[in-house]
Amino acid sequence: MMDAPAAARTPLEIREAPLLHAATLAGEIRAGRLTPADLAERCIATIEAHEADVAAFAAFDAEALRAQARLPGLAELPLAGLPVGVKDIIDTADLPTGRGSPVFAGHRPASDATVVRMTRRAGGIIAGKTATTELAFMQPAATRNPRRLAHSPGGSSAGSAAAVAAGMLPIAVGTQTAGSVIRPAAYCGVTGYKPSFKLIPTVGVKPFAWSLDTVGLFAARVADAAFAASAITGRDLQLDEAASAPRIALVFTARADQASPAARLALEEAASAAARAGARMKTLMLPDEVETGDDTHAVIQAFEAAHALADEWDRHRDRLSPQLSAYLDDARNVTPDAYDAARRAARRARHALADATRDFDAVLTFAATGEAPEGHASTGSPVFNRLWTLMGSPCVNVAGLSGPTGLPIGVQLVGRFGRDRALLAAAAFLERAIVER
Amino acid sequence: MMDAPAAARTPLEIREAPLLHAATLAGEIRAGRLTPADLAERCIATIEAHEADVAAFAAFDAEALRAQARLPGLAELPLAGLPVGVKDIIDTADLPTGRGSPVFAGHRPASDATVVRMTRRAGGIIAGKTATTELAFMQPAATRNPRRLAHSPGGSSAGSAAAVAAGMLPIAVGTQTAGSVIRPAAYCGVTGYKPSFKLIPTVGVKPFAWSLDTVGLFAARVADAAFAASAITGRDLQLDEAASAPRIALVFTARADQASPAARLALEEAASAAARAGARMKTLMLPDEVETGDDTHAVIQAFEAAHALADEWDRHRDRLSPQLSAYLDDARNVTPDAYDAARRAARRARHALADATRDFDAVLTFAATGEAPEGHASTGSPVFNRLWTLMGSPCVNVAGLSGPTGLPIGVQLVGRFGRDRALLAAAAFLERAIVER
Numbered sequence: 001m002m003d004a005p006a007a008a009r010t011p012l013e014i015r016e017a018p019l020l021h022a023a024t025l026a027g028e029i030r031a032g033r034l035t036p037a038d039l040a041e042r043c044i045a046t047i048e049a050h051e052a053d054v055a056a057f058a059a060f061d062a063e064a065l066r067a068q069a070r071l072p073g074l075a076e077l078p079l080a081g082l083p084v085g086v087k088d089i090i091d092t093a094d095l096p097t098g099r100g101s102p103v104f105a106g107h108r109p110a111s112d113a114t115v116v117r118m119t120r121r122a123g124g125i126i127a128g129k130t131a132t133t134e135l136a137f138m139q140p141a142a143t144r145n146p147r148r149l150a151h152s153p154g155g156s157s158a159g160s161a162a163a164v165a166a167g168m169l170p171i172a173v174g175t176q177t178a179g180s181v182i183r184p185a186a187y188c189g190v191t192g193y194k195p196s197f198k199l200i201p202t203v204g205v206k207p208f209a210w211s212l213d214t215v216g217l218f219a220a221r222v223a224d225a226a227f228a229a230s231a232i233t234g235r236d237l238q239l240d241e242a243a244s245a246p247r248i249a250l251v252f253t254a255r256a257d258q259a260s261p262a263a264r265l266a267l268e269e270a271a272s273a274a275a276r277a278g279a280r281m282k283t284l285m286l287p288d289e290v291e292t293g294d295d296t297h298a299v300i301q302a303f304e305a306a307h308a309l310a311d312e313w314d315r316h317r318d319r320l321s322p323q324l325s326a327y328l329d330d331a332r333n334v335t336p337d338a339y340d341a342a343r344r345a346a347r348r349a350r351h352a353l354a355d356a357t358r359d360f361d362a363v364l365t366f367a368a369t370g371e372a373p374e375g376h377a378s379t380g381s382p383v384f385n386r387l388w389t390l391m392g393s394p395c396v397n398v399a400g401l402s403g404p405t406g407l408p409i410g411v412q413l414v415g416r417f418g419r420d421r422a423l424l425a426a427a428a429f430l431e432r433a434i435v436e437r
Numbered sequence: 438m439m440d441a442p443a444a445a446r447t448p449l450e451i452r453e454a455p456l457l458h459a460a461t462l463a464g465e466i467r468a469g470r471l472t473p474a475d476l477a478e479r480c481i482a483t484i485e486a487h488e489a490d491v492a493a494f495a496a497f498d499a500e501a502l503r504a505q506a507r508l509p510g511l512a513e514l515p516l517a518g519l520p521v522g523v524k525d526i527i528d529t530a531d532l533p534t535g536r537g538s539p540v541f542a543g544h545r546p547a548s549d550a551t552v553v554r555m556t557r558r559a560g561g562i563i564a565g566k567t568a569t570t571e572l573a574f575m576q577p578a579a580t581r582n583p584r585r586l587a588h589s590p591g592g593s594s595a596g597s598a599a600a601v602a603a604g605m606l607p608i609a610v611g612t613q614t615a616g617s618v619i620r621p622a623a624y625c626g627v628t629g630y631k632p633s634f635k636l637i638p639t640v641g642v643k644p645f646a647w648s649l650d651t652v653g654l655f656a657a658r659v660a661d662a663a664f665a666a667s668a669i670t671g672r673d674l675q676l677d678e679a680a681s682a683p684r685i686a687l688v689f690t691a692r693a694d695q696a697s698p699a700a701r702l703a704l705e706e707a708a709s710a711a712a713r714a715g716a717r718m719k720t721l722m723l724p725d726e727v728e729t730g731d732d733t734h735a736v737i738q739a740f741e742a743a744h745a746l747a748d749e750w751d752r753h754r755d756r757l758s759p760q761l762s763a764y765l766d767d768a769r770n771v772t773p774d775a776y777d778a779a780r781r782a783a784r785r786a787r788h789a790l791a792d793a794t795r796d797f798d799a800v801l802t803f804a805a806t807g808e809a810p811e812g813h814a815s816t817g818s819p820v821f822n823r824l825w826t827l828m829g830s831p832c833v834n835v836a837g838l839s840g841p842t843g844l845p846i847g848v849q850l851v852g853r854f855g856r857d858r859a860l861l862a863a864a865a866f867l868e869r870a871i872v873e874r
Binding site for chain 2: 104107113117118120198234235304307308311314340418
């Protein structure tokens with residue numbers, strides 16, 4: 001809901017940026033109190049006010065957005081004409097798709113990616129391409145964190161998270177191969193939803209590691225992410241208002257020592273809030289087969305990236321960043337035997353995780369190591385995300401808490417594979433518990 | 438091995454077309470008895486002699502092939518400069534990739550597909566793009582069966598099978614989503630090898646159904662396919678000369694009534710030959726969960742195709758064939774719930790198949806319903822292939838038998854998931870048993 005005037009800004013941060021609440025805005029449009037054209041103008045105004053600071057976009061065309069918003073019949077469709085940002089590794093036939101790399105500067109795909117078509121069919125307007133790290137790896141985008149411009153927005157879906165956090169757009173599409181949806185959502189203080197593996201098709205998404213690459217969504221709050229996911233996929237992922245209080249497993253993982261004190265405090269605060277609100281909480285140790293998932297993820301990602309980016313490596317190495325180049329050079333040493341062993345380990349870990357979490361609706365754990373790192377040299381660590389991407393589990397970053405410097409600290413809820421609706425209900429429960437704590 | 442002079446041709450069939458044996462030719466090159474340039478000239482001569490009749494290619498550039506064959510150092514690489522055909526739904530940056538559809542006429546991808554890069558790295562030369570049915574569905578390519586031009590070569594990898602069968606190329610890359618490697622190999626009388634799901638990456642292959650699309654290879658004999666697969670993937674898939682006689686399960690499936698009497702005769706002949714050669718044979722009934730795989734395949738393929746081809750449906754419907762258009766129109770009715778149920782059924786079927794075939798090296802079954810159908814209106818039925826694609830099992834078409842009209846009839850060996858090497862060894866055993874019967 002846009003209930004504040006155009007946000008004031010300082011050179012340091014986008015203060016009072018009013019998040020655009022997708023579910024509410026769609027309701028307003030359906031009720032005739034708002035038109036897609038009005039909403040597009042609000043988005044354009046916010047983008048024009050803040051884009052110079054935030055740099056959320058790789059491609060943006062205000063006139064094209066206006067033209068699309070005037071198309072008849074949008075209000076009757078599920079997304080009701082809401083503008084949607086699309087990460088720039090996702091193909092669009094009518095907007096350049098530069099993939100955050102000079103190799104693809106100005107590249108114009110022949111087709112829209114499937115998720116882009118699904119969004120358009122649902123009545124969403126593709127508002128622009130959001131900035132990505134280089135080929136969705138680690139070389140940062142130009143994007144800055146709207147909560148504090150001197151800090152990283154996270155990566156790789158930097159522009160998608162920042163556009164929603166800056167109130168520029170109600171919905172943005174991103175992808176996660178390690179931690180590229182949940183981490184930027186946590187750093188920017190918005191909802192990030194990484195669905196179960198392949199729930200949203202990856203056709204037309206530049207591959208990095210095909211067993212891991214997952215399309216996800218950014219929105220203001222959990223209800224908005226659930227609304228957007230339902231509208232785009234045609235699945236019933238709407239919040240279950242009748243859901244009973246969730247059973248939540250609190251999981252610190254073997255990597256808990258990499259969480260900052262502030263992240264630990266936030267996780268404990270979230271757990272307390274959930275418990276006070278009636279959730280049945282239990283601290284859970286993950287089985288060893290699951291805890292080794294980080295190493296397994298590293299092997300699978302490297303082997304697949306060395307293959308997926310074979311053309312870039314062979315023909316365009318001089319235009320890759322030193323960071324990506326070094327990664328791919330190393331990645332070529334992963335043997336097929338090591339890869340096969342890792343895939344078997346991942347399968348065993350998925351079974352072990354399913355067994356260990358059978359009695360829970362969600363796992364509550366860290367979303368990131370702490371507040372967004374200062375500076376723009378690094379997009380932060382995906383250490384608390386890799387395992388869940390490997391597991392194919394649905395994940396939600398729940399916003400609402402903040403750290404000692406005032407930047408957001410997210411907490412992560414992880415659901416059971418294919419049980420996205422239950423996860424989203426649990427996430428909405430936790431979000432409310434945090435607000436009301 | 439090219440041990441015959443340039444093939445004579447008639448308007449009816451390519452008689453005496455000498456298949457090019459990849460493993461032997463690579464050995465000749467490595468021994469210095471043949472150069473990649475010489476081999477390229479032989480291929481060009483055969484292509485120029487027969488392409489007007491066979492129409493195996495969507496794009497072919499003799500000068501480019503000559504230029505590549507002159508590059509230094511090829512002989513030291515695993516593929517030793519062998520020319521390789523690439524199905525035209527697979528991206529190549531230096532050759533148009535028209536995907537068998539007017540929608541993509543002249544389309545030039547930005548990157549090589551991963552399998553193209555893997556082939557080049559291994560010292561293979563991309564000889565041209567081989568004809569595909571429309572977007573790898575059922576609308577036939579212009580390709581004709583080199584064994585008898587009035588008959589279908591099968592589909593969708595029509596050009597890849599025909600190019601190898603016509604002695605134009607020693608190796609060709611294809612893909613299978615239902616039966617598009619094994620069936621054309623069976624009709625054209627060459628070896629077709631569909632590896633375990635995702636053994637060869639699909640990055641850069643136009644998706645049709647992402648849970649099913651599998652990259653495969655065509656070559657003269659099993660040893661040539663094993664050689665090519667080893668060279669391209671860097672995996673040890675070479676024939677195990679020390680392998681003991683395989684344990685083979687003879688499986689007719691619940692669809693056996695769709696096999697022609699000739700196909701049944703061929704299957705029984707193959708089983709007898711294998712038994713005489715020392716294979717331990719046992720007739721096996723598949724569990725019900727496995728036998729329902731065809732219905733499961735249909736649901737998964739339709740749901741995914743409706744999504745994968747969303748852009749073609751939304752923006753280019755007028756340029757799709759009536760057949761594909763009607764299929765996609767129907768496919769849109771598959772609900773996410775039906776799709777999810779089918780995916781669960783597929784998972785159960787994979788477990789049931791693994792249990793049922795635990796004591797065997799391979800399943801011996803039909804490769805196709807019979808000889809290649811006359812005429813070019815249909816590419817034939819994938820009824821004996823869908824299940825195995827859904828299972829992700831490695832499959833080989835073993836050539837060597839023929840039907841009452843003299844056209845080839847293949848038989849299919851199906852291995853256990855990930856046990857491609859054992860399957861290829863069993864296939865070589867069966868091939869020898871058929872030759873020596």
